[in-house]
Amino acid sequence: MLDRMGVLIALLIERPVSLYAAAVLRIGYGLLYLVFLLREFPHRDEIWGPGSPWTPALARQLFDQTEWFSILTLSDSRAYFEACYAAAVVTSALFMLGWRTRAVSVLFAVVVASFHARAVFMTDGGDNLFLLMAVYLVFTASGRRWSLDARRKASPAADGGRHRSRFREFGRTATTVLHNCGMFVIAAQVCFLYGSAGLYKVQGGSWGNGTALHYVLNLDLFRPWPALSLLLDAHPVAIAIAGYLTVLLQVAFPFVLFGRLKYPVLIMLVSLHLGIAVLLGLPIFSGVMIVADAVFLPDRFYRSLAHLWPRTFQPAGFRKRQAPTRGDSALVPTQPGPGGSVRPPVEAVSRPPAR
Known part of the structure; x- marks a missing residue:
């Protein structure tokens, strides 16, 4: 522990x-x-x-x-x-x-x-x-x-004035x-x-019976492309599957972050937000969510x-x-090792040398 x-x-x-x-x-x-x-x-x-x-x-x-x-x-x-x-x-x-x-x-x-x-x-x-x-x-x-800022700090002039305290x-x-x-x-x-x-x-009952997206596609306020919305709404089975998949992705998302399932789930979520941007006319909302999903990529x-x-x-x-990627190691104070020897930062040890 x-x-x-x-x-x-x-x-x-x-x-x-x-x-x-x-x-x-x-x-x-x-x-x-x-x-x-x-x-x-x-x-x-x-x-x-x-x-x-x-x-x-x-x-x-x-x-x-x-x-x-x-x-x-x-x-x-x-x-x-x-x-x-x-x-x-x-x-x-x-x-x-x-x-x-x-x-x-x-x-x-x-x-x-x-x-x-x-x-x-x-x-x-x-x-x-x-x-x-x-x-x-x-x-x-x-x-x-x-x-x-990173470009400025990487210049030789910026390196020359650094001092430790x-x-x-x-x-x-x-x-x-x-x-x-x-x-x-x-x-x-x-x-x-x-x-x-x-x-x-x-x-919600509408999500449980698979009709939620049907009602959304028929709201005039969220129908920038009425012909496209009507075309999709003509396939009720596909609309019901998309509704169930949306709920499943959102509920399962916090539980798949530490495995390889995270990547296909993120791809499907990004596709979902792109669909919201096009079908519902909410590009800013979709953009905010897609950018937020980027935090989970290494x-x-x-x-x-x-x-x-x-x-x-x-x-x-x-x-x-x-190339040496000194940005990460610069944030880590050099720490003394056993016997007073200087141990390099964690990032400098764990990162392979640049080719």
């Missing part, structure tokens, strides 16, 4: 886990929110601005009851709103690119929370998960891979602990979401993607400097 506790503690504090997955979350959510803001640019005033039917005064009255907060309600000026909207677009782009990620991630969380609270009656489950993920990513080291080592250890806890919370949130959604569907998968087209992800010179 004590040995297992020691392994868990070592995993928590010695090295950051899933750095590439965190980078995918950062890029995915930053890009999604940027696309969302640009898509709604013509309608920004009706949704969040002073001209919205849900006026800033009404929003402030609701905040007095719910204790929410939004920077958009600090002023009723149109110029102030336009400045906030432009700042939100810039923040989303910088967060996606990973520029000064630690500070920009806080701004990104404030932006998402502010826009979510300003038009809270126009949101759906995707917006709620988006808000949670934006807050969780504040605590992760999402800028350590595939970012402008106890305070610096403590800061790195604290960053590692926060990152690992943040990634665990993100994974737990996704598991809880799928599990609760599946169990909720089990209680870093070796993302590294293999980078090797498939390295020139797309990294210039040749930058890749050579990063």
